[in-house]
Amino acid sequence: MELTLWTYEGPPHVGTMRIATAMEGVHYVLHAPQGDTYADLLFTMIERRDRRPPVSYTTFQARDLGGDTAEMVKTSVREAYERFKPQVMLVGESCTAELIQDQPGSLAKSMGLPIPVVSLELPAYSKKENWGASETLYHLVRSLLLQQVPPPNTDRPDRDPAIRPKANIIGPTALGFRCRDDIQEVIKLLGEIGVDINVIAPLGAKPDDLMRIPDADFNICLYPEIALTTCKWLERSFKQPTVKTVPIGVGATRDFLAEIGEVAGIDVSAALRRSQDDTLGNWDAARISSSANPGASRLPWYSRSVDSTYLTGKRVFIFGDATHAIAAARIATEELGFTLVGIGTYSREFARQVREVAQQHGVEAVISDDYLAVEQAVAEAAPELVLGTQMERHIAKRLGIPCAVISTPIHVQDVPARYSPQMGWEGANVIFDDWVHPLMMGLEEHLIGMFKEDFEFAEGHMSHLHTAPHQTGEPAAAILSGEKATAVAVAEPLIANDDSKEIAPDPGDVVRWTEDGAAELKKIPFFVRGKVKRNTEQFARDRSITAITVDTLYEAKAAIGQ
Ligand code: SF4
Numbered sequence: 400m401e402l403t404l405w406t407y408e409g410p411p412h413v414g415t416m417r418i419a420t421a422m423e424g425v426h427y428v429l430h431a432p433q434g435d436t437y438a439d440l441l442f443t444m445i446e447r448r449d450r451r452p453p454v455s456y457t458t459f460q461a462r463d464l465g466g467d468t469a470e471m472v473k474t475s476v477r478e479a480y481e482r483f484k485p486q487v488m489l490v491g492e493s494c495t496a497e498l499i500q501d502q503p504g505s506l507a508k509s510m511g512l513p514i515p516v517v518s519l520e521l522p523a524y525s526k527k528e529n530w531g532a533s534e535t536l537y538h539l540v541r542s543l544l545l546q547q548v549p550p551p552n553t554d555r556p557d558r559d560p561a562i563r564p565k566a567n568i569i570g571p572t573a574l575g576f577r578c579r580d581d582i583q584e585v586i587k588l589l590g591e592i593g594v595d596i597n598v599i600a601p602l603g604a605k606p607d608d609l610m611r612i613p614d615a616d617f618n619i620c621l622y623p624e625i626a627l628t629t630c631k632w633l634e635r636s637f638k639q640p641t642v643k644t645v646p647i648g649v650g651a652t653r654d655f656l657a658e659i660g661e662v663a664g665i666d667v668s669a670a671l672r673r674s675q676d677d678t679l680g681n682w683d684a685a686r687i688s689s690s691a692n693p694g695a696s697r698l699p700w701y702s703r704s705v706d707s708t709y710l711t712g713k714r715v716f717i718f719g720d721a722t723h724a725i726a727a728a729r730i731a732t733e734e735l736g737f738t739l740v741g742i743g744t745y746s747r748e749f750a751r752q753v754r755e756v757a758q759q760h761g762v763e764a765v766i767s768d769d770y771l772a773v774e775q776a777v778a779e780a781a782p783e784l785v786l787g788t789q790m791e792r793h794i795a796k797r798l799g800i801p802c803a804v805i806s807t808p809i810h811v812q813d814v815p816a817r818y819s820p821q822m823g824w825e826g827a828n829v830i831f832d833d834w835v836h837p838l839m840m841g842l843e844e845h846l847i848g849m850f851k852e853d854f855e856f857a858e859g860h861m862s863h864l865h866t867a868p869h870q871t872g873e874p875a876a877a878i879l880s881g882e883k884a885t886a887v888a889v890a891e892p893l894i895a896n897d898d899s900k901e902i903a904p905d906p907g908d909v910v911r912w913t914e915d916g917a918a919e920l921k922k923i924p925f926f927v928r929g930k931v932k933r934n935t936e937q938f939a940r941d942r943s944i945t946a947i948t949v950d951t952l953y954e955a956k957a958a959i960g961q
Contacts, residue, residue: 710835
């Protein structure tokens with residue numbers, strides 16, 4: 400048993416629903432108790448789809464358990480086939496149905512339907528949603544293509560150089576993060592280098608389309624959490640190479656084009672050169688070049704322009720699925736000049752890749768699906784910006800830290816009406832805006848640092864957001880100590896003013912702040928104060944200093960800066 404309040408991923412059958420809903424001509428019969436239809440809302444509300452997912456539930460109730468629940472499976476399969484006439488039927492079970500072991504997949508297969516039936520066995524107590532989606536796609540593709548697999552060691556014929564290369568885009572699903580618009584960007588990128596699209600799957604594909612997958616020269620594994628297993632199988636079975644770079648960020652998009660060049664044996668140097676162009680702040684050129692030259696993102700110039708100087712070194716904590724977290728780390732550090740102070744993922748299958756990125760930045764990766772562990776890690780790292788999921792938005796709100804969403808799980812506002820990809824050149828533009836937006840603007844940051852007593856632009860105020868987050872760095876410390884109220888009470892005799900809580904020692908701590916030390920601490924901008932406070936206290940503790948003065952503060956700063 401594990402006490403869970405929030406979960407980053409749903410059960411694996413929701414992953415299957417994401418594949419079935421993404422496609423046409425596929426129907427999913429789910430052996431599940433009454434009530435599991437709640438998952439329909441993910442699609443009709445969060446993604447605002449105009450129809451119910453293609454899922455029939457057996458919806459057994461307590462009174463059915465004494466009877467023949469297996470018969471309910473057969474009835475549902477028969478009715479679903481007759482009513483929806485799908486080209487392929489997926490059959491599986493949800494968590495509760497797994498316990499009663501009716502083997503719905505085998506039952507359905509034995510019914511002699513005139514269409515392929517894919518039986519899914521997804522262990523709901525050990526695996527999660529993305530894994531469920533990945534397995535479903537793999538079994539679906541495999542079932543449909545097994546007949547076509549050439550004998551082992553058959554070489555793939557070389558592509559006729561007179562014919563343009565063709566690619567499959569594998570991985571976009573229903574309920575994926577910005578899949579709808581990412582695909583458009585990737586299609587544009589491929590168009591620019593003369594690569595045709597063979598099949599996009601599962602989003603928008605029919606089973607007939609899946610049958611055409613082997614016609615492509617290579618596969619683009621756009622969302623590895625969903626597509627990697629399938630791409631590896633296609634690589635083994637049909638000798639179709641896999642493009643693994645995910646084009647999120649300017650550097651990654653360039654690498655993506657270069658990798659395709661290599662895999663497809665085509666010259667992409669012109670596209671790479673174009674992608675180096677940027678507007679250089681010349682707005683007339685910008686107007687022309689943005690229409691004449693779609694192969695350039697505004698991110699490089701925006702992040703080089705003077706207004707972005709204050710972004711340099713901003714401490715960022717990143718959490719999400721592995722693909723988006725890894726991409727975000729590269730953009731944050733190489734393209735925006737942030738400092739990575741924490742990174743993690745809930746995608747256990749891709750923990751190794753995230754650990755490698757963490758190692759490059761000298762931090763320890765958080766591999767966890769326990770949001771409390773993530774909250775603790777964020778509080779300890781005391782970042783100035785959190786890039787995460789919907790969960791981190793809540794965590795960051797509690798800690799008073801600005802946040803932007805970069806990965807699922809998401810709420811309805813992250814399925815926007817406007818065009819908002821993450822991938823390709825336009826994706827980088829969207830990312831620049833979305834990540835910088837929650838931060839305090841440069842001028843306001845300076846002014847609040849200089850004039851702390853303003854009645855309106857008080858500490859933590861961000862006028863461009865119309866809000867005044869209580870960002871003092873202290874909530875993070877309070878969460879670490881677990882005793883905010885005590886911390887404030889302990890501080891009161893020390894400094895008798897309204898801001899006393901900012902310099903509260905952790906309860907039970909022998910280190911205390913002198914009045915002059917505390918006053919100096921208050922001069923430090925609020926968004927880094929929590930970090931400075933904790934570093935100084937640690938510095939004092941390490942040297943058995945019990946009272947932190949102005950001198951201790953600066954000694955600690957000098958020591959840590961070395
Ligand atoms: S069967 Fe699984 S998904 Fe359905 S309500 Fe129970 S725990 Fe939730």
